[in-house]
Amino acid sequence: MEQLRGACIIGQSGGPTAVINASAQGVIQTALQAGVITRVLGAAHGIKGVLADQLYEMAEEDPRELDLLQFTPSSALGSCRYKLSDPDQDDRDYKRILDIFMKYDVRYFFYNGGNDSMDTCNKISKYMQKVGYSCRIIGVPKTIDNDLFGTDHCPGFGSAAKYIATSCMELYQDARVYDTGTVAIVEIMGRHAGWLAGAAGLATWAGAGPDLVYLPEVPFDMDQFLSDVEDFYRRTGNCLVAVSEGIHYADGTFVSEAKTSATDGFGHAQLGGLAAMMADVVKNRLGVKVRGIELSLLQRCASHLASQTDLSEAYMAGKVAVEAAVSGVTDKMVAFRCTRDDNGYHCEPQLIPLTDVANVESKVPRDWINEKGNGVTQAFIDYALPLIQGEAPRPTDHALPRFVRLKKVLAK
DSSP states (O other), X not given: OOOOOEEEEEEEOSSOOSSHHHHHHHHHHHHHHOTTEEEEEEXXXXXXXXXXXOEEEGGGSOHHXXXXXXXXXXXXXXXXXXXXXXXXXXXXXXXXXXXXXXXXXEEEEEEEESHHHHHHHHHHHHHHHHXXXXXXXXXXXXXXXXXXXXXXXXXXXXXXXXXXXXXXXXXXXXXXXXXXXXXXXEEEOOSSOOHHHHHHHHHHHTTSSOSEEEOTTXXXXXXXXXXXXXXXXXXXXXXXXXXXXXXXXXXXXXXXXXXXXXXXXXXXXXXXXXXXXXXXHHHHHHOOOEEEEEOTTHHHHXXXXXXXXXXXXXXXXXXXXXXXXXXXXXXXXXXXXXXXXXXXXXXXXXXXXXHHXXXXXXXXXXXXXXXXXXXXXXXXXXXXXXXXXXXXXXXXXXXXXXXXXXXXXXXX
């Protein structure tokens, strides 16, 4: 494979995670050391930054600041939710992207995101092939939802799972402090896949977690739910419940009151308010004290509880993406192949076609959810437990986190 010389662009897209910047760091630092990559550009707010010609010169950043990327939550370059049209219907965005690529001699493009981001990556890749512009394009996986197809798990999930399990263990203690009973309902992210809600089961496995866990993979029955809650409350005096924001009835409608609220750029419903609504139902039907708790954005930005395993794998994904592209690979996404056996946990990167990944969701296997649909099985625990391991070193300043401070020098 002949060497391809030129600049690269790294962009971040979709909802951030506690470790998405570790992947960006992996891309940036590896690209800066790659002899064939002549310039490393960071896109401001993902593909929208490319379209707007707002690109940052990453070589202008202090190397010591780049080292802090992995300890910084959110998307340091800025993110977006922007859906590219079908190029056969409207190719204006693609022509603009091509113009920007040609302006800066971009020959490598790395896009860090989830399902919709891989769709964007796939469309750009196919368009560049169609018009004959040489550019190697690799998707770098990211999503706390853990629903990307073709990979054992996604960078970001392990840290979110650790935060959720830890928070549930802490809530378990707090909910039992008084001599009067309480029902606490914890709302956890996850529109169609219940990986995050399932992570609450790690707390139960550890001896201090939810009594009931509901995932969207199993249709929700409100009457059965109330019966389950009442049963635990009457027997123990308390009940802690974890629910995925995306739980739905058998007809597919979301339980959440917010199901008709605004949608994001890809047409997905903006869910929320589920815990408060379910708390009202429990209070009115059972007449007990109830708290509704929504973990909300804390699930994806709690870098203080980041898993070292997650951080290391996130960085690896970015590094492997650059190494693969430089070696001649294109039109792929970095994925993980993992083993969990008597020899421990092992994760190896692999490359899978973008076409296979784009817009396909990976859900929790039904046999990883108990028969009643209100908890997870040991198979889920065995899967998730290795992903939350390790404590990441946290640089601090006056006992507060020291996050990256990028200069963000615009390219000219």
